[in-house]
Amino acid sequence: MITIFDVAKEANVSKSTVSRVVNNDPSVKDDTRVKVQAAIKKLNYAPSFFAKGIRTGKTKTIALLVPEYTNMFYGEMFNGVEDMAFKKGYVVVVCNTGNATSEKEYINKLLERNVDGIIYNTYNASKSTINFLEKLSQETPVVVMDELLGRNSNLNCVYTDGYNSSREAVHYLTKKGIKEIGYVKNNKSIQATKYRYQGFLQGLKECRLKYKKEYIYECTEEAKSNYMKAGKKAGEYFLSLQRKPSAIMTDIDLLAIGCSTQLIANGIKIPEEISIVGFDNIELGEISHPALTTIAQPTREMGCKAAEIIIDQLEGSERQVEKMVFTGELIVRDTTI
Template sequence: MATIWDVAKLAGVSKSTVSRVMNNGSVSEEARKAVLDAIKKLNYQPSCFAKNIRTQKSMTIAFMIPDASNFFYTEMFKAIEQVAYEREYMVILCDTQNSTEAELAYAEKLLQRRIDGLIYCTYKMDKQAQEYFVSLSRKLPVVFADYSFHIYDDISLVATEGYTSSRNAVRFLYHKGCRHIAYINFPRDVQVTNPRYEGYLKGLEDCGLVPDPNLTYFPPSERTMSARDMGFNGAKHILSSGVKVDAIMAAADPIAMGAIKYLKFQGIKIPEQIKVIGFDNNGVCE
């Protein structure tokens, strides 16, 4: 593999001249042409490591997610990577499997790699993780994605409008003739749970429907349970109670997929017998 010294020797210039050419510095046109010709002839690829030391940038950002099987995050990753690629950045994907321990361990390893920024997603953030990542955001660009804070006004975040979307979903089902709308949520301690559930309740109120506790399912707070399992178990729990159901609303598309799996297992026709609506508009659910 050719080195910068090889380029300098072939071009008949100094190493510093080659460096100036590569960084668009001031050199004569004759020297610039000689260096560029040598680079092309030798197929020289500059060392990213050396460049990182010089510029103090790794051109790398990290995307930390709680569940790689959730298509919401894989679609986010695709969009993030496309934008990063256009700007000559690389993206490191970290699947924490909804573990605070893994989140903190990944963060330390990423800092050792001198990443330039972090996009952080989590289902729920305990006090330890919250203090760590908020503190980290004071030293490194961090974007909290699909997570909202009410106690910090100096952090960067991007979140979906869960309340309005859930409210509209209930009204949509009502206009489709549904009057017994079940709701399968995330565990109560998952941050996105409350606004989406409150939107569901407001949607019922808009339609003149009375909330029925038997039509609502909150999974236990188990970090290892997948969203699909939440949907499967939720549909099973609600339908096994004997309550009448003509629609199931899920707090996320993977939850809806789990519910659909259970309904099909029971031979229930969708949407003829029970309609199902999710949240996130994942392409796989089309």
């Protein structure tokens, strides 16, 4: 393995001079810099980021925290984060906080390892967690990725406007002649999608549609571990109703796909009898049968923007809170008329 000492010997300079060249120290003379760079190229020397991190306190590492891996949404987000991070010379570590006793404890362990920035996803952010993140952001760049945190904190945030996206989806269904719309809510402990449901309620009001309590299904706690199964249970619930809604909207795509699967298995024609609308636009929705109508989030673009905010704040002189709100796009496929 080639070391910094080998480069110093090849260039006939000191180890500290090689270190200054690697770290782009402007005090190094041009001829010395050229000589060291030639030695680095000849020996194919790769500087140790671990050693550099000890000296500078920076590791060029971004942590992406997600609450669980089963939601394909986070995989696409990771792709976006990595797109930007790799371009800028950073690496990304993905951390599943679902099994952690405390998200704060998990973050502290990352900070002990000199992680430079944190992109934070959660299902349930308490006020104490928000306070913790706001305090942390004074020292370490933090970007939060959901509407709940974005609206209720003084933190960098990147999210899709679920409230207006769901509201507009109700208008779309109403224009198709649908007057009775059901909804599948995530479990109440998962607050990240709460504004989607509120947007649905607002849409009902604006379209003068009657709110029916029996048309609202809330998933149980197990939804967090298996969304498809939770969606199927929602489908069973709607099958049990004597009068069924003519459309069902859901908090996320996996719930919609599970619900649709269960309805079809029991003889319900989709979309002829019941239309289905999801939220997220994961790839599985496009290839499912029938293909899912959904509200698309620009997930990869969101991840890219979050990484850009982190890196800009790490490498810039000023840290101003940045909020980026994307607009959801209704993608009409085969589960709606």
